[in-house]
Amino acid sequence: MTTEFNEAAPGVVPVLAVVGRPNVGKSTLVNRIIGRREAVVQDIPGVTRDRISYDANWNGRAFTVVDTGGWDPEGRGLSERITAQAEMAVSLADAVLFVVDATVGITDADEGVVRVLRQSGKPVVLAANKVDDQRVEAEAYGLWNLGLGEPFPVSAVHGRGSGDLLDAVLAALPETPPESFAEVGGPRRVAIVGKPNVGKSSLLNRLAREDRVVVDDVAGTTVDPVDELVDLGGRTWRFIDTAGIRKRVKEASGHEYYASLRTNTAIERAEVCVMVVDASQPVSEQDLRIITSVAETGRALVIAFNKWDLVDEERRYYLDREIERDLVRVQWAPRVNITARTGWHVDKLVPALDAALGGWETRVSTGALNAFLGRLVSEHPHPVRGGKQPKVMFGTQASTSPPTFVLFTSGKLEAGYLRYIERRLREEFGFVGTPIHVQQRPREKRRK
8 A cells, every 4th residue: 555645644745746748847847846866857758757756845844746757648558657647646746836848838738738737626836947038938928828827937957937936836835844854764665676677667566556657568668766655564665666777877878877877876775675587588697787786785685586477387497597507696685486467476575575674684793703703713714825824813793784794814814715704604693685795804914
């Protein structure tokens, strides 16, 4: 069940939906309102597809801005689903910011949007965007003919007129709590990651029990990370649907580049990542690169093999071989087999997430750690190299999330021996679903 905003509830931040037809500058205006570059922007229509929420404040009053995809009342296919998300955003909002391109004027699509906005009964603020100079400002007043009241001339790129627009927005919104209002603690943060078209958005929709994000067979449908509060297993979780990582970030271009950066930021924001893999296809180099990125970032990891309904006996045989060969470095990650489209075994994600988060936050006492290290060194000492045999003298766990250990040694340990220590740490203390970072501090040589 998703969390909806209720203006009657005390302390709840009001919601502003930003809508308009494609390529009128909605995401650029959203970035201007929130004061930072969060929404992916490119000078082509259709970059934004889902409803994306951002925290904003103006004159000490807090509110939530929901960016939406281009609204085309006559759209079909993917455009139709993007329009449905925009209409959903309007139905959940307290007020609407309708953005029109003042340099183009009123189009049939704009008039179609106005009809829907009138039926919604929500207060509407009209923004005449791309008013970069005095000449265009005169043309902007032709938007009075839309029948939505005064158009506010604004340049999302340069910031011209944004103050007056935000004052009008606050007047349309219900009373807001102070800017300092913030949720204490908060739900566990889960990023859904993977390459394009493996079913990440379908999984979020299944968990949320509604069509929260646009789903299409076209790879790369999701661009901006989408946050959603979901009730699962009797608790609230914050799931983040991310763009499919198609290429290495430095090789991507245009909105793909910014989508990759946002995905990497979402991984860093999360506590645990659900890596979605298409079980019906061979595990690819791209899958392995994303898994490595999650582990190097230090986030807990669950691997979800999706589209299990398409896996036959022969494919299972080869998948087992691929797991043994390619995923040997992340054998510690819980694995679940699911079908997001039908919801089969999706409920098994909760115990897997709990196990991964439990391992991620495990702390070993210094006494137990050094007793373990003493046994390990006596049973399997470091090999002698060049007549020298470095030893582990003392160890401590410096931090959790992820578990990080510091070993004080008499000399530099080989990488293979460090991996052996990590493997034995897992055998002894668990650490399910989390990477382990083992650092060493060799004793400095005394000067003669």
